[in-house]
Amino acid sequence: MRIKSWIAGLATGLALSVATTAQAEWAPKGPLTLEIGFGAGGSTDTIGRIVAKVMKEQTGWNVIAENKPGGGGIAMFTGIANRPADGQTIGLGVNMPILVNLVTRPGEMAFNLDSFDYLGTAGRAQLAMIARADAPFDDVAGLVEYAKANNAPIAFDAKPQELAMRKVMQAAGVEFQFLSTKGGAENVQLILGGQAIAGFEAGEHLPFLEAGQLKMIASMNNERHNYAPDTPTLVEQGYPIYVDPVFFFATAKGTPEDARAALTKALADALASEEVATVVLNSLKSPILNMGPDGTEAMLRDGLENVGQLFK
Amino acid sequence: MQTDRITGAALICLGGLLIWWIIPWQAEEVGYGWLRPRTLPYIIAVSLAICGAWMMLRPVAEALPHANWPRAALYAGILIAGLALMSRFGFLWVGPPMALVLMLIAGERRPLWLTAGAVGTPAAIWVCVAVLLERPLP
Amino acid sequence: MLDTATILAGLGDAFQPVTLLYVLAGVIMGQFVGAVPGIGPVMATAIAIPFTFGMDPLAGIGFLVGINKGGLVGGAIPAVLINTPGTPDAAATALDGYPMAQQGKPLKATKMALYSSVTGDTFSDIVLITVSAPLAILALRMGPVEVLGLMLLAFAVIASLMGASIARGLAAAALGLLAAMVGTDPEHATPRLIFGNFEVYDGLPLAAVAIGMLAISELLARLARTRSAQAATIDIPRDQLPEDRRVSFAEYWACRFTVLRGAVIGTLIGALPGIGSTAAAFMSYASAKQVSPDRASFGRGNIHGIAAAESANSAVMGANMIPMLTLGIPGSVSAALIVSAFMIHGVQPGPFLFEQQGRLIYGLFGAMILANIMNLLVGQVGMRLWVRVITAPESFVLTSALLLCFVGVSLAAGGLFGIGVMLAFAVLGFVMTAFGFSVVVFIIAFFLGPRFEISLSQTLALLNGDPLCLLDYPFGLAMILAAPVLAVWLARRRA
Numbered sequence: 001m002r003i004k005s006w007i008a009g010l011a012t013g014l015a016l017s018v019a020t021t022a023q024a025e026w027a028p029k030g031p032l033t034l035e036i037g038f039g040a041g042g043s044t045d046t047i048g049r050i051v052a053k054v055m056k057e058q059t060g061w062n063v064i065a066e067n068k069p070g071g072g073g074i075a076m077f078t079g080i081a082n083r084p085a086d087g088q089t090i091g092l093g094v095n096m097p098i099l100v101n102l103v104t105r106p107g108e109m110a111f112n113l114d115s116f117d118y119l120g121t122a123g124r125a126q127l128a129m130i131a132r133a134d135a136p137f138d139d140v141a142g143l144v145e146y147a148k149a150n151n152a153p154i155a156f157d158a159k160p161q162e163l164a165m166r167k168v169m170q171a172a173g174v175e176f177q178f179l180s181t182k183g184g185a186e187n188v189q190l191i192l193g194g195q196a197i198a199g200f201e202a203g204e205h206l207p208f209l210e211a212g213q214l215k216m217i218a219s220m221n222n223e224r225h226n227y228a229p230d231t232p233t234l235v236e237q238g239y240p241i242y243v244d245p246v247f248f249f250a251t252a253k254g255t256p257e258d259a260r261a262a263l264t265k266a267l268a269d270a271l272a273s274e275e276v277a278t279v280v281l282n283s284l285k286s287p288i289l290n291m292g293p294d295g296t297e298a299m300l301r302d303g304l305e306n307v308g309q310l311f312k
Numbered sequence: 313m314q315t316d317r318i319t320g321a322a323l324i325c326l327g328g329l330l331i332w333w334i335i336p337w338q339a340e341e342v343g344y345g346w347l348r349p350r351t352l353p354y355i356i357a358v359s360l361a362i363c364g365a366w367m368m369l370r371p372v373a374e375a376l377p378h379a380n381w382p383r384a385a386l387y388a389g390i391l392i393a394g395l396a397l398m399s400r401f402g403f404l405w406v407g408p409p410m411a412l413v414l415m416l417i418a419g420e421r422r423p424l425w426l427t428a429g430a431v432g433t434p435a436a437i438w439v440c441v442a443v444l445l446e447r448p449l450p
Numbered sequence: 451m452l453d454t455a456t457i458l459a460g461l462g463d464a465f466q467p468v469t470l471l472y473v474l475a476g477v478i479m480g481q482f483v484g485a486v487p488g489i490g491p492v493m494a495t496a497i498a499i500p501f502t503f504g505m506d507p508l509a510g511i512g513f514l515v516g517i518n519k520g521g522l523v524g525g526a527i528p529a530v531l532i533n534t535p536g537t538p539d540a541a542a543t544a545l546d547g548y549p550m551a552q553q554g555k556p557l558k559a560t561k562m563a564l565y566s567s568v569t570g571d572t573f574s575d576i577v578l579i580t581v582s583a584p585l586a587i588l589a590l591r592m593g594p595v596e597v598l599g600l601m602l603l604a605f606a607v608i609a610s611l612m613g614a615s616i617a618r619g620l621a622a623a624a625l626g627l628l629a630a631m632v633g634t635d636p637e638h639a640t641p642r643l644i645f646g647n648f649e650v651y652d653g654l655p656l657a658a659v660a661i662g663m664l665a666i667s668e669l670l671a672r673l674a675r676t677r678s679a680q681a682a683t684i685d686i687p688r689d690q691l692p693e694d695r696r697v698s699f700a701e702y703w704a705c706r707f708t709v710l711r712g713a714v715i716g717t718l719i720g721a722l723p724g725i726g727s728t729a730a731a732f733m734s735y736a737s738a739k740q741v742s743p744d745r746a747s748f749g750r751g752n753i754h755g756i757a758a759a760e761s762a763n764s765a766v767m768g769a770n771m772i773p774m775l776t777l778g779i780p781g782s783v784s785a786a787l788i789v790s791a792f793m794i795h796g797v798q799p800g801p802f803l804f805e806q807q808g809r810l811i812y813g814l815f816g817a818m819i820l821a822n823i824m825n826l827l828v829g830q831v832g833m834r835l836w837v838r839v840i841t842a843p844e845s846f847v848l849t850s851a852l853l854l855c856f857v858g859v860s861l862a863a864g865g866l867f868g869i870g871v872m873l874a875f876a877v878l879g880f881v882m883t884a885f886g887f888s889v890v891v892f893i894i895a896f897f898l899g900p901r902f903e904i905s906l907s908q909t910l911a912l913l914n915g916d917p918l919c920l921l922d923y924p925f926g927l928a929m930i931l932a933a934p935v936l937a938v939w940l941a942r943r944r945a
Contacts, residue, residue: 070652
């Protein structure tokens with residue numbers, strides 16, 4: 001029964017596709033893979049999965065979300081850059097790890113900003129420096145003071161966080177220890193468990209702030225966070241360094257014009273939906289911000305310059 | 313005894329190869345941090361060499377290796393050829409004949425089972441993966 | 451603390467017909483898919499997440515829980531019946547399950563696996579429901595040093611248990627670790643040993659390596675050995691006594707301490723994020739063997755071996771939810787996938803989860819217990835079906851298994867490239883086995899490798915160059931020191 005109707009569907013589908021190829025709108029041949037540059041359970045993962053879902057509903061394409069963690073998105077984007085530009089695969093990553101790697105180790109990267117066609121952005125992440133609520137300090141100056149007398153292990157899950165803290169370390173003349181982790185959740189775990197004195201998290205720490213288990217030491221962005229207007233940024237606390245993580249979508253350079261247009265539109269429609277907005281607001285605590293293809297590219301190129309000055 | 317000596321020597325060679333050639337070539341030099349990209353690979357390479365030396369000095373008396381090498385190589389060859397063909401023609405064209413060849417070499421001659429293996433299994437896989445899950449077959 | 455009304459309302463939700471149906475569907479799918487090499491519970495959950503978007507939260511999460519738990523039971527089936535574990539945690543089950551199946555008692559072996567799996571799972575679920583909060587706090591105290599110690603302990607147990615000699619065990623572990631070095635290094639995020647292949651930037655695909663080493667190499671060896679391909683894969687005597695087809699209560703009861711020990715080991719290891727069910731299964735197996743009066747019969751179809759392995763690896767799964775539900779920290783990839791399903795349904799995990807979503811959480815607990823019961827029922831039917839399949843001729847079963855591995859790995863590990871990796875490691879596994887190296891040790895080292903390196907990196911950073919700092923971590927230090935002692939002791943006992 002099922003097979004029969006399926007074959008019938010196939011026949012109609014074939015007939016239709018023959019009839020409409022002439023003026024056909026571009027559609028992916030087979031499933032469209034949305035590769036997420038981080039593991040399951042984090043904020044990038046949530047955005048990717050909800051966008052894939054809404055996109056599938058709106059376009060009727062078979063959109064599959066897949067986790068491709070490694071190097072803060074470097075692994076995934078290396079793959080995208082080396083893929084045939086057929087519009088079958090798009091990547092979702094965060095700009096900061098990409099930019100910092102391009103600045104600090106340009107020779108070793110298998111791609112640069114020219115390797116991609118950009119499709120849009122989902123929003124900004126608000127990265128916070130956090131500590132356990134009973135930590136003997138409330139700001140970066142206090143942390144520096146603490147580090148003068150004690151070992152001060154700091155949990156980080158992406159290179160920019162470590163480099164920023166190394167800048168603080170040099171400027172203040174103290175020493176931190178760096179605990180490399182697999183993600184924000186592990187940072188929180190090490191902080192709550194008392195193995196790390198401070199660490200970083202972009203969104204998932206909010207319930208812990210409300211519960212009074214964690215406190216926020218600084219905003220790592222160049223603006224204060226909308227949910228914590230009283231916590232100053234790292235820049236305001238005297239260390240001229242910040243990160244500006246943006247979630248962005250890209251595909252391989254040289255994707256045909258019609259495919260690129262179709263993908264850009266499908267993505268923009270999904271991002272404009274109520275459902276995506278709610279989920280992103282829940283996990284990021286910041287609104288959807290789609291800069292569009294040109295805006296995304298400009299954001300990355302400006303960012304590269306900026307990061308070059310900050311992190312070189 | 314002899315096997316242990318040869319295997320041990322092979323492990324020592326692998327360790328040396330890693331230490332002097334592969335690790336310096338394939339892992340980056342980093343100037344700071346406690347656990348650098350090369351640290352653990354070097355430790356592993358040294359351990360391999362030590363295990364190799366241990367096996368050479370203290371061989372255990374066991375008759376190794378026991379395997380049917382030519383036939384295993386034949387099957388492995390078919391699988392590798394199957395993969396190469398799949399990358400050109402796809403699972404739907406390569407899967408059934410590959411299954412048929414494997415079963416014939418294994419000595420199966422009954423038409424019913426040959427059909428089940430070469431048609432039934434690939435068809436069931438196709439229905440589950442391509443139709444129900446909407447995932448691409450290799 | 452939640453009021454009883456909320457708890458009852460939540461449990462009641464789980465017994466709604468819709469939820470029941472979805473949990474049942476999940477268990478059936480999980481058992482079926484879990485039995486296919488290459489597609490374990492994790493892969494099955496990942497595929498199923500999009501299907502839950504349209505359901506209400508409890509039905510969707512119950513469905514995922516069903517798939518997860520069904521997958522655990524399903525994973526034991528190929529391990530026992532054709533000695534091709536799809537995941538390394540089932541490799542411990544194969545050690546005694548497969549010999550028992552070969553003796554013509556496949557149904558007895560799979561049933562024992564089913565019963566001990568469900569028992570272990572239920573035990574850890576009860577721990578999760580009743581004492582998760584204190585256990586989670588205990589787990590938080592276990593930092594990098596303790597995790598490192600526990601891993602060394604696991605390595606010591608496993609390397610001295612398997613393979614033709616200790617030197618071979620250690621060499622196999624070193625080779626597995628070496629394979630785990632491929633990818634991006636954890637502390638500096640530089641590419642390593644990738645030889646220009648961007649596909650392995652995030653490491654060699656786990657599923658491809660595991661299936662290649664554990665399943666394909668075994669299938670190759672079996673095919674190469676086959677002389678009478680027309681014979682049944684496993685010959686079940688026609689006049690088999692009924693007690694060889696079932697597990698009597700007396701037999702189950704005789705394994706009670708083995709199962710309980712496995713459940714406790716699994717629960718404790720599962721409460722710590724990142725170590726996983728394989729180490730638990732092997733540690734449970736090793737301890738069952740050590741306390742047994744009849745050590746020589748392990749590896750030759752001892753029913754205690756199956757009970758030890760399955761109770762421990764299933765107990766890990768329930769316990770993985772402990773850090774997730776109490777702290778919002780996922781303890782494993784499957785738990786992380788369930789977190790991601792939670793978030794898409796608008797539920798933010800974290801310390802307030804119980805207070806804000808008490809009804810949903812108790813609904814989840816109800817669904818977990820239900821899934822265990824359904825596992826038992828579905829398993830009764832499913833095991834019979836699989837055992838029927840296995841009486842087909844060897845040529846058919848082995849060939850079909852090979853095709854399934856090809857497709858499963860291509861789904862789980864990135865298409866043709868994954869299949870290539872699988873075949874390369876199949877050849878390596880075949881050669882290693884022929885020369886007396888344990889592929890299981892290799893695989894465990896490979897799976898634990900990344901976590902091992904990151905724990906080592908964190909430990910070294912915490913010590914900051916001063917070994918005396920280790921004294922601040924008495925538990926971790928004790929485990930690190932115990933590892934070599936235990937290895938030597940186990941080796942002596944084996945010799």
